[in-house]
Amino acid sequence: MPPLWKPESWADRLAELEARSGDLKEVPLRRDVRSLGMLLGEVLREQAGVELFNKVEELRLAAIRRREAHSEGSAKEAEDLMQAAVLGVNTLGVDQAYRLSRAFAFYFELINLAETNHRKRRRLSLQISEDGQRGDDIQRGSFRGTLRAMRRVGITAEEALAWLRRIRVIPVFTAHPTEIARRSVLLKRRRMGDFLEQLDRIPIPDEELTSLEDALTAEITALWQTDEVRSRRPTVSDEIRMGLDYYDVSIFETLPGLYQEVSAALAAEYDLHIDAAELPLLLSFGSWIGGDRDGNPYVTTEVTREAIRAARSRLLRYYDARLLETIDLLTTSAQQLPVSEELRTRLGSFLADLGTDAAQIFGQRFEFEIYRRYLFCVRSRLLRTAGITPSDHDLLETALVSLPAYCSAQELLEDLGIVRRSLAAHGGIRVAETQIDPLLLLVRTFGLHLHTLDIRQHARQHQKALEEASAWREQQPIAVPSGLSPESRDVLEAFRAIAEVKAGCSPEAIRQYVISGAATVEDILAVVWLARLGGVEVAGNGRDPGIMPVPLFESIEDLRNAPEVCRRLWTSPDYQKLLASWDNTQEVMLGYSDSNKDGGMLASTWEIFRAHRALHEVAHECGVQLRLFHGRGGTVGRGGGPTHRSIYAQPVGAFDGQIRITEQGEVLNWKYSDVVLAERNLELMIAASLDALARPDALDPDGHRSGVMRPAWEAAFDELSETSFHFYRHHILDDPEVLEFFETATPVSELEHARIGSRPSRRKGKMSLANLRAIPWVFGWTQSRLLVPAWFGVGHALGEYAEKPGGAALLREMMEEFPLFIDLIRNVEMALAKADLGIASLYASLVPDAALRERVFAKLKAEFERTLSAVLAVTGQSELLQTNQVLARSIRLRNPYVDPMSLIQVDLLRRKRAGEDTEEVNRAISGTINGISAGLRNTG
Numbered sequence: 001m002p003p004l005w006k007p008e009s010w011a012d013r014l015a016e017l018e019a020r021s022g023d024l025k026e027v028p029l030r031r032d033v034r035s036l037g038m039l040l041g042e043v044l045r046e047q048a049g050v051e052l053f054n055k056v057e058e059l060r061l062a063a064i065r066r067r068e069a070h071s072e073g074s075a076k077e078a079e080d081l082m083q084a085a086v087l088g089v090n091t092l093g094v095d096q097a098y099r100l101s102r103a104f105a106f107y108f109e110l111i112n113l114a115e116t117n118h119r120k121r122r123r124l125s126l127q128i129s130e131d132g133q134r135g136d137d138i139q140r141g142s143f144r145g146t147l148r149a150m151r152r153v154g155i156t157a158e159e160a161l162a163w164l165r166r167i168r169v170i171p172v173f174t175a176h177p178t179e180i181a182r183r184s185v186l187l188k189r190r191r192m193g194d195f196l197e198q199l200d201r202i203p204i205p206d207e208e209l210t211s212l213e214d215a216l217t218a219e220i221t222a223l224w225q226t227d228e229v230r231s232r233r234p235t236v237s238d239e240i241r242m243g244l245d246y247y248d249v250s251i252f253e254t255l256p257g258l259y260q261e262v263s264a265a266l267a268a269e270y271d272l273h274i275d276a277a278e279l280p281l282l283l284s285f286g287s288w289i290g291g292d293r294d295g296n297p298y299v300t301t302e303v304t305r306e307a308i309r310a311a312r313s314r315l316l317r318y319y320d321a322r323l324l325e326t327i328d329l330l331t332t333s334a335q336q337l338p339v340s341e342e343l344r345t346r347l348g349s350f351l352a353d354l355g356t357d358a359a360q361i362f363g364q365r366f367e368f369e370i371y372r373r374y375l376f377c378v379r380s381r382l383l384r385t386a387g388i389t390p391s392d393h394d395l396l397e398t399a400l401v402s403l404p405a406y407c408s409a410q411e412l413l414e415d416l417g418i419v420r421r422s423l424a425a426h427g428g429i430r431v432a433e434t435q436i437d438p439l440l441l442l443v444r445t446f447g448l449h450l451h452t453l454d455i456r457q458h459a460r461q462h463q464k465a466l467e468e469a470s471a472w473r474e475q476q477p478i479a480v481p482s483g484l485s486p487e488s489r490d491v492l493e494a495f496r497a498i499a500e501v502k503a504g505c506s507p508e509a510i511r512q513y514v515i516s517g518a519a520t521v522e523d524i525l526a527v528v529w530l531a532r533l534g535g536v537e538v539a540g541n542g543r544d545p546g547i548m549p550v551p552l553f554e555s556i557e558d559l560r561n562a563p564e565v566c567r568r569l570w571t572s573p574d575y576q577k578l579l580a581s582w583d584n585t586q587e588v589m590l591g592y593s594d595s596n597k598d599g600g601m602l603a604s605t606w607e608i609f610r611a612h613r614a615l616h617e618v619a620h621e622c623g624v625q626l627r628l629f630h631g632r633g634g635t636v637g638r639g640g641g642p643t644h645r646s647i648y649a650q651p652v653g654a655f656d657g658q659i660r661i662t663e664q665g666e667v668l669n670w671k672y673s674d675v676v677l678a679e680r681n682l683e684l685m686i687a688a689s690l691d692a693l694a695r696p697d698a699l700d701p702d703g704h705r706s707g708v709m710r711p712a713w714e715a716a717f718d719e720l721s722e723t724s725f726h727f728y729r730h731h732i733l734d735d736p737e738v739l740e741f742f743e744t745a746t747p748v749s750e751l752e753h754a755r756i757g758s759r760p761s762r763r764k765g766k767m768s769l770a771n772l773r774a775i776p777w778v779f780g781w782t783q784s785r786l787l788v789p790a791w792f793g794v795g796h797a798l799g800e801y802a803e804k805p806g807g808a809a810l811l812r813e814m815m816e817e818f819p820l821f822i823d824l825i826r827n828v829e830m831a832l833a834k835a836d837l838g839i840a841s842l843y844a845s846l847v848p849d850a851a852l853r854e855r856v857f858a859k860l861k862a863e864f865e866r867t868l869s870a871v872l873a874v875t876g877q878s879e880l881l882q883t884n885q886v887l888a889r890s891i892r893l894r895n896p897y898v899d900p901m902s903l904i905q906v907d908l909l910r911r912k913r914a915g916e917d918t919e920e921v922n923r924a925i926s927g928t929i930n931g932i933s934a935g936l937r938n939t940g
């Protein structure tokens with residue numbers, strides 16, 4: 001048989017890769033899916049037997065038929081087919097059910113890989129087409145596209161550069177428990193991703209095609225033989241490692257290319273020639289992993305110290321590897337070209353520090369290759385900084401070992417800058433650009449600490465600690481408080497650990513302290529007092545940026561009060577002193593998931609927008625530079641959706657250019673599992689921020705979507721939000737039957753068995769919606785295919801509004817021109833397309849109380865249908881996702897595989913609820929959770 005990926009002709013294959021639109025561009029994706037499916041079939045037959053393979057096919061075809069019947073309008077036939085499938089599943093043994101759901105999950109693994117590969121392929125094709133682009137056809141999401149839009153409306157080069165200088169995008173990685181895949185599975189995926197990518201590097205001889213195919217088959221086999229669910233819950237240390245992996249996998253390598261692209265775009269669009277190394281810093285990174293203590297008892301102070309150490313050591317090891325590479329390559333000889341005096345002097349002073357001379361240290365090694373000698377010294381300092389002792393047999397390293405460590409990134413930058421200047425002055429600018437500039441950029445971005453680690457704790461814990469500590473202080477004003485409850489001791493310990501970190505080499509490694517559930521000024525000041533009690537210098541000084549309390553406003557009420565709370569804070573003279581020490585900057589965090597859980601999708605979206613705008617106004621009045629921190633998850637109900645669209649949807653005029661955004665769980669893998677994807681994602685965020693800051697659309701006389709708010713939209717959104725809020729509160733939060741339904745009709749209680757993250761899924765206390773965290777809330781509804789948090793209340797509000805005179809027309813106008821509304825509706829639409837009422841009704845059948853089941857399901861169903869028709873009406877479509885064919889196709893491709901897994905899951909849950917609470921059943925349920933998450937590309 002010819003190799004699966006062998007084309008009729010390589011020229012056709014090239015045309016597919018270059019295609020910008022139409023069906024042709026999708027052909028490679030279809031081929032990858034088909035070929036991978038065939039390889040999987042082969043592995044399944046070999047590893048699991050023909051019987052299982054046939055069963056998979058049978059269930060899959062039945063699911064396709066059911067969907068076809070449904071879309072042809074034959075509801076009865078669809079229902080019958082579903083019943084037949086249910087019966088088929090009910091007779092399976094637990095082990096068989098488990099293996100079947102694994103097989104289906106495997107299809108997703110492969111479809112996901114194929115889609116990821118396709119995203120990379122499309123990125124390349126876009127870049128190729130931009131290169132030849134003269135017209136207006138450059139994609140808006142690209143940096144160059146944004147620059148072009150700016151240039152078109154008359155923004156000058158100087159202005160463009162001034163806008164760019166204000167941009168700082170800060171992704172913050174968190175360990176929110178939504179990445180279901182194990183680290184070993186992630187590694188295997190990457191390997192397979194590499195093989196797929198190689199298949200696009202055409203032309204490829206047959207032999208190599210066959211060996212790539214074999215390599216893929218081997219990986220699929222290995223994956224089949226791997227446990228997909230962790231055998232133990234990950235520890236925080238595991239999570240720290242997983243978070244850091246993304247730097248090695250993509251981020252370190254991505255940044256230099258990304259800046260080069262920015263530099264090239266500035267040259268192409270504005271004729272501005274700025275070296276990548278001279279560009280303003282556009283990105284930096286943050287992390288919560290090991291610092292987010294809120295509700296996670298496993299984040300101890302020791303773990304926090306470990307997170308700091310591990311980040312630093314990962315970074316310094318990377319620098320070391322880069323330096324070694326540079327030492328190998330920078331062979332410029334003083335016999336060929338001079339070296340600057342500055343460099344020679346510096347080298348001399350290194351040697352003087354060692355009390356020796358060059359001959360003693362280097363002998364005749366690199367006699368004329370002064371740069372290499374110099375860089376060996378730099379490397380030695382770096383190793384010392386990293387605490388790495390040289391091995392005995394490395395004489396050179398040993399001889400240099402007592403060179404001083406770097407105590408700030410600035411020192412390292414200076415040492416590297418000397419090399420750059422010398423090369424630049426002596427005919428080596430090109431060499432400097434390739435060898436030194438990337439390293440300089442990395443050091444500017446990551447310093448010696450890699451990222452800032454935020455500490456987070458809940459306001460309640462601070463209040464308690466403060467009360468206890470104050471009571472103690474009244475009696476013993478001088479002594480360090482003791483006799484505190486364990487929780488309060490823990491709070492203070494955290495501050496002591498912060499103080500310790502800050503006393504070390506990188507005080508900037510911790511600079512934000514996030515307060516969950518912040519509601520009042522006192523909640524913010526509590527952190528200032530506790531920090532002082534723990535010995536932390538709150539104000540910034542030249543060396544240490546201090547620690548800034550960052551309130552996280554996350555209920556609807558708290559979002560509404562946020563501007564006034566901040567006004568009181570920022571006008572307090574004591575706090576103003578602190579602000580001044582932080583360059584008058586204040587960060588405020590907005591919580592998407594919890595506000596959604598509290599008030600529903602529509603009210604949450606609107607209240608966040610309003611809080612954002614009002615906070616900005618207050619900040620402006622108080623002379624404060626506001627940086628917002630958006631706490632978003634991957635799923636729509638947790639603020640998920642395309643990040644660039646949401647950045648652009650920020651209120652006009654209420655954005656200063658700096659933005660922090662959480663990147664969590666499965667999103668990390670989606671965005672950063674590969675250099676091309678990371679570059680695309682980071683570029684999109686930078687481009688969207690520039691777009692949202694410079695707002696070229698607002699200057700464009702013919703422009704749509706300028707985002708500038710019209711009073712009618714404001715009034716409409718107010719009304720929609722109010723209607724939806726009350727409807728949601730009444731029908732979801734205030735109806736105890738919904739919680740009961742949720743607990744029985746979704747696998748929320750089984751989430752723990754999937755061992756997704758280190759953090760428990762509930763806060764302490766009895767089961768209530770208030771202490772159930774947002775993730776399991778969204779997770780349960782996602783698995784049961786209802787995705788309630790993403791849409792409940794939206795249909796009711798839109799429907800009522802559309803009934804008003806002129807209402808429908810205004811909504812359509814907003815859908816044309818108002819970015820926030822567009823973003824909201826498109827996200828709701830995506831969730832509706834992933835939901836499935838038929839499957840959801842099977843989950844509902846798990847609710848034992850028939851009357852309750854009927855009541856709750858009927859109201860969910862009614863609102864789902866209302867939302868569906870309202871979204872279609874407002875978007876003017878006859879079916880969902882008409883304007884997003886890529887997503888529509890992806891969902892269509894996936895459904896036949898998700899559906900059988902849902903059926904299997906319902907059946908297993910039924911068995912478990914009937915008393916079959918065995919390890920096998922729980923393992924099988926976890927398998928289905930894993931598979932459904934992969935199928936929907938969202939966990940919760």
Ligand code: PGA
Nearest residue numbers: 176593633638773774775
């Ligand atoms: P939290 O996050 O529970 O950590 O506040 C909620 C979420 O991201 O969904």
